Amino acid sequence: MPETLLDVEHLSHVFRLSKHAHIRAVDDVSFQLHRGEILGLVGESGSGKSTVARCLMNIYQPTAGVIRYQGVNILDRREFARNRKMLETRRQIIFQDSASSLNQRMKVADIIAEPMHIHHIKPPRGSLREEAAYQLKYVGMDASYLDQYPSELSGGQRQRVAIARALSMEPELLVADEPIASLDVSIQAQIVNLFKHCNQEHGFSILFIAHDLAMVEFLCHRVGVMYRGRMVELAPTAELFGDPRHAYTKALLSAIPYPDPVIQKNRPRVDFEELEFDREGAFTEVTPGHFVLQEDRR
Numbered sequence: 157m158p159e160t161l162l163d164v165e166h167l168s169h170v171f172r173l174s175k176h177a178h179i180r181a182v183d184d185v186s187f188q189l190h191r192g193e194i195l196g197l198v199g200e201s202g203s204g205k206s207t208v209a210r211c212l213m214n215i216y217q218p219t220a221g222v223i224r225y226q227g228v229n230i231l232d233r234r235e236f237a238r239n240r241k242m243l244e245t246r247r248q249i250i251f252q253d254s255a256s257s258l259n260q261r262m263k264v265a266d267i268i269a270e271p272m273h274i275h276h277i278k279p280p281r282g283s284l285r286e287e288a289a290y291q292l293k294y295v296g297m298d299a300s301y302l303d304q305y306p307s308e309l310s311g312g313q314r315q316r317v318a319i320a321r322a323l324s325m326e327p328e329l330l331v332a333d334e335p336i337a338s339l340d341v342s343i344q345a346q347i348v349n350l351f352k353h354c355n356q357e358h359g360f361s362i363l364f365i366a367h368d369l370a371m372v373e374f375l376c377h378r379v380g381v382m383y384r385g386r387m388v389e390l391a392p393t394a395e396l397f398g399d400p401r402h403a404y405t406k407a408l409l410s411a412i413p414y415p416d417p418v419i420q421k422n423r424p425r426v427d428f429e430e431l432e433f434d435r436e437g438a439f440t441e442v443t444p445g446h447f448v449l450q451e452d453r454r
């Protein structure tokens with residue numbers, strides 16, 4: 157049995173907009189992330205992916221549900237406080253716009269070393285600067301960038317610095333919320349290969365949120381599909397792409413452009429808005445490891 161690193165049970169998050177209006181951004185979502193696994197999370201814009209990611213990282217306090225990281229209930233204040241250092245160092249998140257939130261007045265070396273400094277972590281490779289150089293090299297940039305400021309770098313380089321900063325904590329879990337969406341295609345491939353390397357060589361577990369289904373298929377071991385706040389399907393990647401069961405998953409996959417224009421033209425199109433969708437259904441294991449939100453007409 158693979159070790160469960162992250163255990164999410166019945167997670168819900170409601171945004172209250174006013175006295176009378178609210179958005180059910182995440183609705184009764186359960187899944188597990190195993191150690192050493194890359195789990196993809198896909199679904200249309202507004203389906204709740206980022207809200208899940210933020211709940212997992214204690215950025216939002218969910219409305220309901222339980223989240224355990226290595227058995228620690230991270231939503232319980234006391235348990236969180238007791239495990240604070242572990243939770244703040246071993247879990248790291250990268251956003252689509254992480255690059256833009258880098259401190260413009262700090263040099264790359266200091267940006268990368270800052271979390272080690274804050275958490276009083278002894279740099280494994282000697283000085284903080286040597287450590288920064290190592291992490292920078294790891295993301296494919298040489299030491300000549302150490303003394304540059306973010307404004308002197310390209311968008312792709314800045315995002316790589318943000319990733320180097322996250323990796324400096326040697327996390328066990330990397331939550332990557334559309335980390336490559338704003339980058340050039342060639343840089344996207346580099347970053348995705350970097351994630352693959354981190355996973356294969358160093359056993360990092362990754363929650364990878366993306367719109368690019370080809371990247372998800374290439375990188376992830378399993379994939380969860382979200383639709384309007386619910387997880388509608390979760391399966392090993394090959395099975396999800398080869399044998400999708402939920403109507404929304406089928407619709408989502410049919411929207412992937414096909415390289416052959418003739419085949420592409422003749423493929424049936426599914427309109428997301430017309431989907432029959434029973435949000436009260438039960439998340440059921442239809443074959444081992446393959447979960448589907450099933451119609452539950454009571």
Ligand SMILES: Nc1ncnc2c1ncn2[C@@H]1O[C@H](COP(=O)(O)OP(=O)(O)OP(=O)(O)O)[C@@H](O)[C@H]1O
Pocket residue numbers: 171179180181199200201202203204205206207208
């Ligand atoms: N801070 C917030 N306040 C109010 N509503 C929010 C907030 N953040 C998200 N929402 C709403 O919650 C729902 C889920 O949003 P979320 O950002 O989690 O979706 P997403 O799947 O990450 O979408 P995208 O693919 O566009 O990033 C949406 O309806 C969104 O408008």
Ligand SMILES: [Mg+2]
Pocket residue numbers: 205206207333
């Ligand atoms: Mg999002």
